[in-house]
Amino acid sequence: MEYIISQILVAVSILMTIFVNFIKVERKTILVCQIIVNLLYGTHNLLLGATTGGLINFLAVILLIIYSQKGKIKWLSTIYTPVLFSVLFVATALISWQNIFSILPVAGSLIFAVAFWQDEEKQIKLLYVINTLLWFIYAVVSNSFVAAIGQALIGISLIVYLIFGTKYEKAVNHFNIWMKQKFAKGKKE
Numbered sequence: 599m600e601y602i603i604s605q606i607l608v609a610v611s612i613l614m615t616i617f618v619n620f621i622k623v624e625r626k627t628i629l630v631c632q633i634i635v636n637l638l639y640g641t642h643n644l645l646l647g648a649t650t651g652g653l654i655n656f657l658a659v660i661l662l663i664i665y666s667q668k669g670k671i672k673w674l675s676t677i678y679t680p681v682l683f684s685v686l687f688v689a690t691a692l693i694s695w696q697n698i699f700s701i702l703p704v705a706g707s708l709i710f711a712v713a714f715w716q717d718e719e720k721q722i723k724l725l726y727v728i729n730t731l732l733w734f735i736y737a738v739v740s741n742s743f744v745a746a747i748g749q750a751l752i753g754i755s756l757i758v759y760l761i762f763g764t765k766y767e768k769a770v771n772h773f774n775i776w777m778k779q780k781f782a783k784g785k786k787e
Contacts, residue, residue: 612745643742680715730756
C-alpha cells in the first residue's frame with residue numbers, strides 16, 4: 599500500500615512540474631510549485647525507504663522558502679545562502695548515507711541550489727535539466743518507475759520549452775487573443 603501511495607504522490611508532483619515547464623512563469627511561481635513538488639517527492643522517497651532522497655527533498659522545501667525571500671531580506675540575498683544550503687545538502691547525505699547512489703540526490707540538489715538562486719526562468723530551467731537527469735537515475739535505483747518515467751518526461755518538457763519556448767509563447771498569446779476576440783463578439787451579439 600505504501601508503494602502505491604508513493605507512486606500516486608510522485609505522479610501528482612510530476613504532472614505539476616511538467617505543467618509549469620511548458621508555460622512561461624515568474625520565478626515566484628516556479629518556487630511555490632517546487633515547494634509543493636518537493637513535499638510530495640520527499641514523502642514519496644521516505645515511503646520507498648529512499649531516506650537520503652526524502653531528507654534532501656524536505657531540506658529543498660526550506661531552501662525554496664528562504665530563496666523566495668531573496669531581494670526582500672538583505673542577509674538572505676547574499677551568495678552565502680546557496681553556499682550554506684550546499685553544505686547542508688552534503689551533511690544530510692553523509693548522515694543518511696545508504697549506498698553509493700546516495701550521491702545522486704546530493705549532486706542534484708547542489709545543482710538545484712544554484713538553479714533556484716537564479717533570477718531568470720530560462721537559467722533555472724536549463725540547470726534543472728541536469729538535476730532531473732540525476733534524480734532519474736536515483737528513481738531507477740530506488741525502484742520508483744513512475745518517478746523515473748516522470749523525471750524523463752520532466753527533462754523532455756524542459757528541453758522542449760528551452761528550444762521552442764519563444765515560439766510556443768507566441769502561439770499561446772495568439773490563441774489567447776483570438777479567444778478574447780471570439781468571446782467579445784459573442785457578448786455583443
